Amino acid sequence: GENVEQHPSTLSVQEGDSAVIKCTYSDSASNYFPWYKQELGKRPQLIIDIRSNVGEKKDQRIAVTLNKTAKHFSLHITETQPEDSAVYFCAASGYSTLTFGKGTMLLVSP
Amino acid sequence: NAGVTQTPKFQVLKTGQSMTLQCAQDMNHNSMYWYRQDPGMGLRLIYYSASEGTTDKGEVPNGYNVSRLNKREFSLRLESAAPSQTSVYFCASSDQGAQGYTFGSGTRLTVV
Numbered sequence: 001g002e003n004v005e006q007h008p009s010t011l012s013v014q015e016g017d018s019a020v021i022k023c024t025y026s027d028s029a030s031n032y033f034p035w036y037k038q039e040l041g042k043r044p045q046l047i048i049d050i051r052s053n054v055g056e057k058k059d060q061r062i063a064v065t066l067n068k069t070a071k072h073f074s075l076h077i078t079e080t081q082p083e084d085s086a087v088y089f090c091a092a093s094g095y096s097t098l099t100f101g102k103g104t105m106l107l108v109s110p
Numbered sequence: 111n112a113g114v115t116q117t118p119k120f121q122v123l124k125t126g127q128s129m130t131l132q133c134a135q136d137m138n139h140n141s142m143y144w145y146r147q148d149p150g151m152g153l154r155l156i157y158y159s160a161s162e163g164t165t166d167k168g169e170v171p172n173g174y175n176v177s178r179l180n181k182r183e184f185s186l187r188l189e190s191a192a193p194s195q196t197s198v199y200f201c202a203s204s205d206q207g208a209q210g211y212t213f214g215s216g217t218r219l220t221v222v
Contacts, residue, residue, distance in 0.1 A: 001169070009150070032209055043200065043213040044153070089152060093208035096160050097143065097168065102152040 002027040004092050006101025013080050014109055021104045023090035024072040030092040033066060033073045038087045038103075047088075048075070080108045112136055116201050116214035123191045123221045131186040131217050133201030141204045142184035143211070144168075144176060146197040153200065159184055160207070191221045 003026040013019050025033075034049035050057045050064045050073065057064050061080075066073040077084055085108045091098040114135045123129055135142065140161045145153040145168075155168030159178040173195060175187045184203075188195060201214040 006152075034209075034211075043215050044211075045213070046211065049209070095207045096141070096166075097155055097158055098208045098211060099155070099169075100145075100153040102150060 002030060002092055002094070002099040004090060004099050004101040006090050006104060008104060009102065010105045010107070012107045012109065015080060015082060017080055019075075019077045019080050019084070019106055019108075021075045021088055021090070021106070022072060023074070023092075023101050024070075025092040025099075026071065027092070027094060028068075028071065029094045032093045033064070034091050034093075034098070035062075035064060035075050036089045036091065036100075038089065040086075044089060077106075080106075082108050082110055084108050114201055114203055114212050114214035116199075116217050118217060119215065120218050121220070123188075123219065125192060125221060127191050128187070128189050129191065130188075131199055131201075131219075132183070133185065133214055134183045135203040135212070136182065137203060137205070137212065138181070139203035139205045139212075140181070141207060142178065143202040143204075144174075144184070144186045145200045145202065146170065147200060147216075148197050156186065156199075191219075193221045195219065196221045 006023045031052035036044035038044040063076040087103045090101045117132045143158040144156040157176040162181045199217045202211040
């Protein structure tokens with residue numbers, strides 16, 4: 001089955017800095033790669049996703065890049081704000097189910 | 111339009127007790143999922159139902175059973191709870207396979 005590795009497990013940045021979280025996956029058949037944000041005590045919420053026919057996608061301060069050859073994808077957050085502090089999960093899927101990474105706790109200090 | 115509703119939100123069980131976690135969605139989604147979340151382990155799939163009438167095992171199915179009661183409802187049952195099943199359980203649904211999951215608010219289960 002699919003295996004998703006996520007790094008780093010924790011990331012501390014100053015407000016205004018950029019943050020990058022990286023994931024690798026094992027199943028070359030996977031073609032959908034979402035990112036979820038989970039605030040403390042709340043449910044995971046989809047923030048951005050990318051499909052295998054696209055190399056990069058942006059949504060305001062958030063971008064995701066995908067390298068299918070190397071089987072890795074990354075989340076980039078620019079101009080970080082304290083409200084970006086949360087746990088971020090990457091995931092990969094072929095069709096039926098999502099396999100999640102173990103999460104990255106992002107701490108943005110004012 | 112409530113989305114995905116899970117009950118209960120919190121539960122404490124004694125080892126060996128049984129219970130059923132309920133999940134219902136009102137978005138007419140075909141697929142439903144149960145995940146467990148443990149510190150440092152991410153979200154791990156327990157069981158899923160790709161469509162009404164079908165269920166399949168995920169990564170960590172041992173100790174659990176599921177029922178897709180109808181298109182709206184997907185329940186998770188612990189027949190004999192163990193401390194290792196202490197976790198936060200999330201139900202999710204989607205309309206297009208794995209794309210566009212909507213999660214419920216979670217059930218925090220403690221087994222003592």
